[in-house]
Amino acid sequence: MKYCPMCAAELGTRLEGGRDRVACPSCSYLFFGDFSIGCGGVVIRDGKALLIRRGHEPGRGWWQIPGGYVEHDEVITDAVAREVLEEAGVRAKVIDVLGIRHSVGGAGSIGGPSSNVYVMFRLEPLGGEPVCDGNEVTGAGYFSMEEIAAMDRVQSLSKFGIEWALSGRVGFTPAQAGSDPNRPGWVLYGLPI
Numbered sequence: 279m280k281y282c283p284m285c286a287a288e289l290g291t292r293l294e295g296g297r298d299r300v301a302c303p304s305c306s307y308l309f310f311g312d313f314s315i316g317c318g319g320v321v322i323r324d325g326k327a328l329l330i331r332r333g334h335e336p337g338r339g340w341w342q343i344p345g346g347y348v349e350h351d352e353v354i355t356d357a358v359a360r361e362v363l364e365e366a367g368v369r370a371k372v373i374d375v376l377g378i379r380h381s382v383g384g385a386g387s388i389g390g391p392s393s394n395v396y397v398m399f400r401l402e403p404l405g406g407e408p409v410c411d412g413n414e415v416t417g418a419g420y421f422s423m424e425e426i427a428a429m430d431r432v433q434s435l436s437k438f439g440i441e442w443a444l445s446g447r448v449g450f451t452p453a454q455a456g457s458d459p460n461r462p463g464w465v466l467y468g469l470p471i
């Protein structure tokens with residue numbers, strides 16, 4: 279990124295919060311880095327988990343739980359339900375949060391390192407048999423742990439989430455909702471009080 283996305287001036291750096299950051303010399307724009315939020319859904323039906331096979335790189339040919347990026351104006355529980363429907367054709371509803379993965383590195387949207395938080399949800403299927411578009415997704419179906427163990431190229435994170443979901447443990451649920459200045463419509467996920 280060479281030019282300011284707000285005013286198109288050439289960017290420089292400014293010391294802010296203890297480190298040099300990319301900043302605009304002519305307006306208040308300050309670049310804090312590249313961050314993204316992802317979500318994935320463990321959908322269990324009759325003791326079997328929903329998996330999809332990736333049709334595109336990275337990870338083409340690998341099986342994983344459905345998921346993707348959260349849009350900046352989208353509630354995360356809507357995002358995971360949307361991804362499950364788009365990728366596997368299954369309508370599903372969020373039950374709880376199984377875990378949170380944080381990763382630093384990889385390629386950000388503007389190059390350079392990226393920080394990603396990925397929230398893994400458990401969902402209850404409401405309807406629809408698994409289908410795929412044959413392009414972005416080249417396989418979709420419900421599989422038992424035995425079947426998954428016999429498949430090669432299954433994402434390790436997905437296996438972990440499925441094992442966790444099938445173990446019967448309880449995860450974080452939307453425990454509290456509220457609104458604060460600059461943070462309208464927040465949801466706090468936690469263990470029930």
Ligand SMILES: [Zn+2]
Nearest residue numbers: 282285302305
């Ligand atoms: Zn500017």
